[in-house]
Amino acid sequence: MAAKFGDAQVWDVGTGESLVRLAGLTETVMSITFSPDGGRLATAGGDGTVRVWDSDTGAELLRLTDNTPEFLHVAFSSDGRLLAAASREKTAEVWDARTGRKLFTLAGHTGGVWGVAFSSDDSCLATASYDGTARIWCASPRNEELPILSGHTDNVNALAFHPDGSRLASGGWDGAIRIWDLGRIEEVCTISPESEAIYGLAWSGDGTVLASVSGEGTAGLWDGATGRLLRSLRGHAGSVLSVAFSPNGAHVATASYDGTAAVWDVSSGERLAALEGHTAELTGVAYSPDGMRLATAGKDRTARVWDAGSFAPLATLTGHTEALNAVAFTPSGDRVVTRERRQHRQALGCRGRTSRGLVRRPPRSPDRRRGQPGWHADRDVEPGPDREAVEDLGRIRARQPLGARG
Numbered sequence: 001m002a003a004k005f006g007d008a009q010v011w012d013v014g015t016g017e018s019l020v021r022l023a024g025l026t027e028t029v030m031s032i033t034f035s036p037d038g039g040r041l042a043t044a045g046g047d048g049t050v051r052v053w054d055s056d057t058g059a060e061l062l063r064l065t066d067n068t069p070e071f072l073h074v075a076f077s078s079d080g081r082l083l084a085a086a087s088r089e090k091t092a093e094v095w096d097a098r099t100g101r102k103l104f105t106l107a108g109h110t111g112g113v114w115g116v117a118f119s120s121d122d123s124c125l126a127t128a129s130y131d132g133t134a135r136i137w138c139a140s141p142r143n144e145e146l147p148i149l150s151g152h153t154d155n156v157n158a159l160a161f162h163p164d165g166s167r168l169a170s171g172g173w174d175g176a177i178r179i180w181d182l183g184r185i186e187e188v189c190t191i192s193p194e195s196e197a198i199y200g201l202a203w204s205g206d207g208t209v210l211a212s213v214s215g216e217g218t219a220g221l222w223d224g225a226t227g228r229l230l231r232s233l234r235g236h237a238g239s240v241l242s243v244a245f246s247p248n249g250a251h252v253a254t255a256s257y258d259g260t261a262a263v264w265d266v267s268s269g270e271r272l273a274a275l276e277g278h279t280a281e282l283t284g285v286a287y288s289p290d291g292m293r294l295a296t297a298g299k300d301r302t303a304r305v306w307d308a309g310s311f312a313p314l315a316t317l318t319g320h321t322e323a324l325n326a327v328a329f330t331p332s333g334d335r336v337v338t339r340e341r342r343q344h345r346q347a348l349g350c351r352g353r354t355s356r357g358l359v360r361r362p363p364r365s366p367d368r369r370r371g372q373p374g375w376h377a378d379r380d381v382e383p384g385p386d387r388e389a390v391e392d393l394g395r396i397r398a399r400q401p402l403g404a405r406g
């Protein structure tokens with residue numbers, strides 16, 4: 001596939017035909033997300049714009065700006081009516097996702113804001129910052145800010161709302177996980193997995209289990225109410241960057257820098273499968289909404305789709321010219337979006353070595369070095385311009401249903 005700087009394309013998996021190209025992406029795309037109905041895509045870019053696209057035609061529907069040099073993350077509310085974006089300029093912005101009308105500027109952080117997330121009922125918005133804090137903002141005419149969630153001693157690197165919106169989990173470069181009660185606005189517990197950094201967090205669908213992944217090559221399953229360790233998932237030989245629960249909560253999948261993904265039984269901690277086939281580090285993993293398929297993304301420039309019941313490979317999605325750093329299914333599950341980042345070798349500097357693999361630790365603040373910290377699979381650990389592609393999975397069918405194994 002020939003592609004220009006900043007290209008994003010939609011591909012038909014069955015024919016390999018390029019269906020749609022998102023035109024005009026001339027700078028680094030830091031984040032991409034589908035609207036809840038799958039009809040739109042939103043991108044946050046290094047050109048200081050947030051753009052909304054028709055995911056079927058590739059037409060640009062909105063281009064939003066706010067005098068900021070760079071937006072780092074973007075999120076739709078669960079009803080698709082609101083769009084929030086995190087800014088390097090210490091704020092987050094909220095727009096009407098249909099009209100583009102600006103609704104709020106969320107100001108208060110003392111460092112760049114790199115993460116935003118809506119609660120399941122859209123009543124709250126969480127922001128995470130380089131200043132080592134997370135903040136919760138209420139949906140009200142005054143856009144009330146609740147007390148600051150402080151306690152981390154380094155960047156807050158991961159956020160995950162409890163499915164019912166009552167709690168928020170945060171993970172940091174300090175290696176700690178904190179669970180916050182959003183009703184009382186107080187910390188419920190602090191979890192210390194003995195890790196140098198937390199790369200990702202995910203709640204099970206029923207909210208009883210919290211999963212974490214780290215730079216130490218391990219994943220942890222924690223009691224969502226008490227923070228008690230339920231299972232330690234060991235077996236990867238490199239840092240684990242991404243984690244996802246199956247929709248029924250029976251399985252959890254992890255993606256690692258050792259080049260493999262693993263599927264684990266939540267109740268026993270047993271590794272059910274090692275998904276092998278990528279030829280380089282993995283950066284993302286995702287379940288389809290019906291739990292029938294898994295998708296993985298890697299630095300070998302491919303994404304792969306797997307049967308989540310038999311763990312057999314279903315498809316290899318090729319065409320990217322650089323490493324991938326994100327993968328996600330549409331809400332309908334019939335397409336997958338992938339994002340690549342072109343690597344500027346001269347900007348990398350030295351990589352830090354962990355005890356179980358190689359991974360460069362992202363910067364502690366935006367002023368110390370180039371590049372951005374990761375948040376699940378939304379951002380790679382290496383800087384450079386991104387491209388996205390949306391793959392049509394209509395011709396791929398899972399070979400068997402999940403059954404009791406989830």
